[in-house]
Amino acid sequence: MSGTGVSPRKFLFGMTRSELARIMQELGEPAFRGAQLADAMYRQRIEELTAITTLSKTLRERLTEENWAVGRPRIAQVFRSVDGTERYLVEGQAGADTVETVWMPEGDEGESGDGSEAGDEEVATGRPATAPGVRASLRRNRATLCISSQVGCAVNCQFCLTARLGLQRNLTPGEIAGQAVAVLARQAVEIGRDRVNLVFMGMGEPFLNYENFMAAVRLLVEEIGLSPQRMTVSTSGIVPGIQKFALEPPEVRPKLAISLNAPNNELRSEIMPINRKWPIEALVDAVRAVRLRPRERVTFEYVLLGGVTDRPEHARQVARLVRRTGLPAKVNLIAWNPGPGVPYSTPDPDAVDNFKRSLAGEGIAAYLRRPRGRDIYAACGQLKRTVEQAGPVPLV
Numbered sequence: 001m002s003g004t005g006v007s008p009r010k011f012l013f014g015m016t017r018s019e020l021a022r023i024m025q026e027l028g029e030p031a032f033r034g035a036q037l038a039d040a041m042y043r044q045r046i047e048e049l050t051a052i053t054t055l056s057k058t059l060r061e062r063l064t065e066e067n068w069a070v071g072r073p074r075i076a077q078v079f080r081s082v083d084g085t086e087r088y089l090v091e092g093q094a095g096a097d098t099v100e101t102v103w104m105p106e107g108d109e110g111e112s113g114d115g116s117e118a119g120d121e122e123v124a125t126g127r128p129a130t131a132p133g134v135r136a137s138l139r140r141n142r143a144t145l146c147i148s149s150q151v152g153c154a155v156n157c158q159f160c161l162t163a164r165l166g167l168q169r170n171l172t173p174g175e176i177a178g179q180a181v182a183v184l185a186r187q188a189v190e191i192g193r194d195r196v197n198l199v200f201m202g203m204g205e206p207f208l209n210y211e212n213f214m215a216a217v218r219l220l221v222e223e224i225g226l227s228p229q230r231m232t233v234s235t236s237g238i239v240p241g242i243q244k245f246a247l248e249p250p251e252v253r254p255k256l257a258i259s260l261n262a263p264n265n266e267l268r269s270e271i272m273p274i275n276r277k278w279p280i281e282a283l284v285d286a287v288r289a290v291r292l293r294p295r296e297r298v299t300f301e302y303v304l305l306g307g308v309t310d311r312p313e314h315a316r317q318v319a320r321l322v323r324r325t326g327l328p329a330k331v332n333l334i335a336w337n338p339g340p341g342v343p344y345s346t347p348d349p350d351a352v353d354n355f356k357r358s359l360a361g362e363g364i365a366a367y368l369r370r371p372r373g374r375d376i377y378a379a380c381g382q383l384k385r386t387v388e389q390a391g392p393v394p395l396v
């Protein structure tokens, strides 16, 4: 804000405990004040500096005078689907642009069916997390939270609405982790009691914003208390990113999902131009270097494009391809979700069913991801900061 004499605000949200301790020490305060700040922002989910009463009033005033603010991303708009899914437009720390975050109260099934979640079905209540009249003490959330890593995306997959935005900017670690904290606060999630899966499958390609994405994961695990085994990152196949990811320690490494989306290089290059740079073989080699935890599987996502990638011979090719990788793997099928001006069609329900059966028949674990929130443009590949509803659903 040059010319106004006002210095830009500095944000505490997104910093680690030790970075916060250093700032406190620079102000002549003891280092443990940093831990108090971290607890207030990340555990108690306090949004305003003035409300952090573990710090003295004088210190809070001093921080404000020096232009410090919490700066947690803020939910600016909410769209609610008939199926209970909520899509949020979340304002970044600078407040100038928004990203999309999605809350799916009963998960999306695509993330279940995983060995690490055995027993899930018994605890599913089938009740929306925020159902009126359900006392908080009786409620047990079982939800999936989908967060964004970039504003827009540079990868240009032909079937994806987010691609139409192009890449506008990378999100900061605070903006990535902050989407989760803002929604956990809205949904009154209790870490440890509620079962929340987190997927990095919103806008953007996490592995093209690698350092910020991993810094956010560390915050989510170390400060916010989520388990990396309940997190899944999806990549379109950025090989150098997967290679770095393979070196991450298991305590902070989410599970991995690869957007395969086609049965062979020819078709994949057509619908995902990135495949010309890193074809399927290079991709699989990179994935092999990731040391999986016991019972962990790699997910291959496969978007079924009507008449293009949903034929019976494609299913057989996918089965062969997945088997040849030798990896413990499962396939998540996603029926293509439409978007204005995207030249594909939704697959025929019979084709989807046959595809799934065919994979299962070849011994491949295959799950169909239930489309969530299509009426509010919240489903996979529909995130484009749309402010209209697709159907006549009232805003809440």
Ligand code: SAH
Residues within 6 Å of the ligand: 159, 160, 161, 200, 201, 202, 203, 204, 205, 206, 234, 235, 236, 258, 259, 261, 301, 302, 303, 334, 335, 336, 337, 338, 339, 380, 381, 382
């Ligand atoms: N950029 C990352 C993560 C976000 S996309 C990636 O591509 O993996 C999350 C998933 O949605 C990907 O598997 C992608 O292939 C899928 N997807 C994109 N557009 C879609 C659409 N229109 N319908 C269904 N799935 C779509």
Ligand code: SF4
Residues within 6 Å of the ligand: 153, 154, 155, 156, 157, 160, 161, 162, 163, 202, 203, 204, 205, 236, 259, 381
């Ligand atoms: Fe980007 Fe993923 Fe969409 Fe491809 S599918 S354009 S990588 S968000």
